[in-house]
Amino acid sequence: MPGRPSRAPAAAPIIAVAGALALWEVLTRTGMLPERYLPPMTETAQELSRLMGTSDFWSAVWNTMKGWALGLGIALVLAIPAGIAIGSSTLLYRSVRVFIEFLRPIPSVALIPLAVLIYGTGLDSKVFLAAFASFWPLLIQTLYGVRDVDPVATDTARAYGLGRLERLWRIKLPSAIPYIATGVRISSAVALILAVTAELVIGAAGLGREINLARSGGALENMYALIIATGAIGWMLNILTTRGEKRVLHWHPSQREMAR
Amino acid sequence: MSGRRRRFVGLGLEILVPIAVLALWALWSAGADSFYFPPLTEILDTFAETWLFERVGSDVLPSLARLGVGYAIAVAIAVAVGVPLGLSPAVRRGASPIVEFLRAIPPPALIPFGIVVIGVGDGYKVFTIAFVCIWPILLNTIDGITGIDPTMNDTTKVYGVRGVDRLRKVVLPAASPQIFAGMRTSLSLALILMVISEMVASSNGIGFFVLESQRSFAIPEMWSGILLLGLLGYLLNAAFLLVERRVLAWHRGARASAEGT
Numbered sequence: 001m002p003g004r005p006s007r008a009p010a011a012a013p014i015i016a017v018a019g020a021l022a023l024w025e026v027l028t029r030t031g032m033l034p035e036r037y038l039p040p041m042t043e044t045a046q047e048l049s050r051l052m053g054t055s056d057f058w059s060a061v062w063n064t065m066k067g068w069a070l071g072l073g074i075a076l077v078l079a080i081p082a083g084i085a086i087g088s089s090t091l092l093y094r095s096v097r098v099f100i101e102f103l104r105p106i107p108s109v110a111l112i113p114l115a116v117l118i119y120g121t122g123l124d125s126k127v128f129l130a131a132f133a134s135f136w137p138l139l140i141q142t143l144y145g146v147r148d149v150d151p152v153a154t155d156t157a158r159a160y161g162l163g164r165l166e167r168l169w170r171i172k173l174p175s176a177i178p179y180i181a182t183g184v185r186i187s188s189a190v191a192l193i194l195a196v197t198a199e200l201v202i203g204a205a206g207l208g209r210e211i212n213l214a215r216s217g218g219a220l221e222n223m224y225a226l227i228i229a230t231g232a233i234g235w236m237l238n239i240l241t242t243r244g245e246k247r248v249l250h251w252h253p254s255q256r257e258m259a260r
Numbered sequence: 261m262s263g264r265r266r267r268f269v270g271l272g273l274e275i276l277v278p279i280a281v282l283a284l285w286a287l288w289s290a291g292a293d294s295f296y297f298p299p300l301t302e303i304l305d306t307f308a309e310t311w312l313f314e315r316v317g318s319d320v321l322p323s324l325a326r327l328g329v330g331y332a333i334a335v336a337i338a339v340a341v342g343v344p345l346g347l348s349p350a351v352r353r354g355a356s357p358i359v360e361f362l363r364a365i366p367p368p369a370l371i372p373f374g375i376v377v378i379g380v381g382d383g384y385k386v387f388t389i390a391f392v393c394i395w396p397i398l399l400n401t402i403d404g405i406t407g408i409d410p411t412m413n414d415t416t417k418v419y420g421v422r423g424v425d426r427l428r429k430v431v432l433p434a435a436s437p438q439i440f441a442g443m444r445t446s447l448s449l450a451l452i453l454m455v456i457s458e459m460v461a462s463s464n465g466i467g468f469f470v471l472e473s474q475r476s477f478a479i480p481e482m483w484s485g486i487l488l489l490g491l492l493g494y495l496l497n498a499a500f501l502l503v504e505r506r507v508l509a510w511h512r513g514a515r516a517s518a519e520g521t
Contacts, residue, residue, distance in 0.1 A: 012353045013353055013354060013356060013357045015354065016354035016355060016357065016358060017357050017358065020358055037376060037377045038377070090266070090270060091266075091269065091270060091273055094270040094271070094273050094274045095274065095277040096277070098274060098277075098278045099278065099281070101494075102494055103490075106486075106489060106490040106493050106494075107448070107451050107455050107489055107493055108452070109452050109455045109456050109459070109467075110455055110467075110485070110486045110490065112470075112471070113471055113482050113486075114474075114482070114486065116474060117296055117474060117482075118296060189364075192366055193366045193367060193368065195366075196366040196368050197366070197368040197456055200368045200369070200371065200372075200456075200460065201456065201459050201460060201471075207369070208368060208369065211369055212372055214372070215372035215375060215376060220376065223372055223373070223376070224373075226369075227365060227369050227370070227372075227373060230365060230366055230369045231361055231362070231365035231366075231369070232361075232364075233364075234365060234366055235360060235361055235364035237364075238360070
């Protein structure tokens with residue numbers, strides 16, 4: 001019945017995952033999926049656990065995470081103040097709107113050649129690409145957040161004689177924070193994608209390069225184990241940012257249990 | 261009175277500032293004599309030479325075809341899978357860890373997988389584009405369906421509308437605004453994956469051209485390719501908004517009249 005709280009068994013997710021893994025194993029063992037394309041699940045899992053004991057693997061993870069963290073950090077430092085400044089001034093907003101609308105849809109990967117020319121094939125290129133790509137979602141979110149302030153709140157604050165800075169601190173920022181938090185979540189995923197892309201395409205050190213090396217060397221178990229590890233990192237970052245968002249926004253209606 | 265003046269100044273800024281910046285760029289690059297940043301006029305000349313219309317058939321059309329096919333496959337699969345997931349809480353809970361995991365894999369990491377399984381032809385590019393574009397549409401389809409107003413669901417049930425009719429007349433229309441939001445996100449992803457897949461392994465396409473130009477230090481050509489990709493992103497987005505406005509006209513109408521009361 002609609003409206004009834006869903007009571008799917010709590011074990012459903014576990015059963016589904018186990019089922020999918022078993023299906024993978026059966027399909028490859030029986031030869032339905034040729035083994036030269038997809039090694040059996042157990043062998044891939046073994047390879048993954050072997051990898052997790054090697055220092056090469058962890059240094060690749062470290063390199064990828066470094067690209068992600070620096071790129072996202074730079075984007076945060078640049079995009080949030082820029083978004084607040086542009087969002088607070090109508091004239092400034094209108095002057096730069098065309099640029100934002102034009103630059104935003106440009107695929108950041110189109111800049112890979114430029115990044116290689118200017119920054120070489122190392123960490124700098126990776127950070128530049130990650131920062132460029134994650135800058136836009138954050139800027140747009142901050143901008144919309146600051147512009148979406150309830151006019152009644154602003155007018156009230158003005159009537160009570162709050163100055164510009166105080167209005168920014170007490171009214172604009174708190175009401176923009178949900179938008180910014182969403183922006184951080186999107187940008188974090190984007191930064192990881194661009195870090196891996198840079199490793200894959202231009203060969204900067206990290207998981208992306210390892211995956212490509214495994215592919216060209218024909219080490220399939222290795223390649224799949226690395227892909228799974230990359231997915232796991234993306235998943236964990238997603239969980240972390242969602243948790244962080246919940247914690248920062250515990251006061252906000254979207255995060256209250258009742259609202260669900 | 262000051263309101264009108266402000267609006268006038270705003271409009272002036274919106275038109276004049278971009279022109280001024282472009283002019284500044286042209287002036288600066290003309291005199292800068294930098295290897296990496298050739299004069300704007302030279303980039304534009306190269307752009308006209310390269311893309312109007314010499315390479316349209318050899319690079320632009322293949323690229324756009326891959327993008328179109330991959331995107332269409334993604335939309336079809338995502339909506340077809342999203343509907344049952346959205347309608348049944350049990351199926352949704354079971355599938356959620358798998359969906360969450362597959363979605364979290366950074367898309368470029370799948371390119372080697374595509375190359376190994378499908379080969380370096382068009383197939384793997386289409387596969388990569390489709391695989392990545394599925395997730396935003398799928399998640400939005402699910403959210404759109406689970407977010408259907410309970411009153412509407414109850415009414416549907418009371419009137420005995422079920423099966424295909426319910427799907428066509430209630431579920432899909434009610435979820436369509438969110439499905440379109442997902443499709444818009446996916447469209448820009450499709451363009452990005454098109455470029456990446458062509459940069460990794462290809463013998464034609466815009467991504468291939470841009471990377472080749474950089475490798476052979478044909479800097480104006482590289483810039484012209486970047487410019488083309490920017491234009492493509494902008495135009496695809498604009499075209500999508502037009503389509504969306506048409507298809508969802510009823511929705512905006514309903515919203516506006518609801519707000520008007």
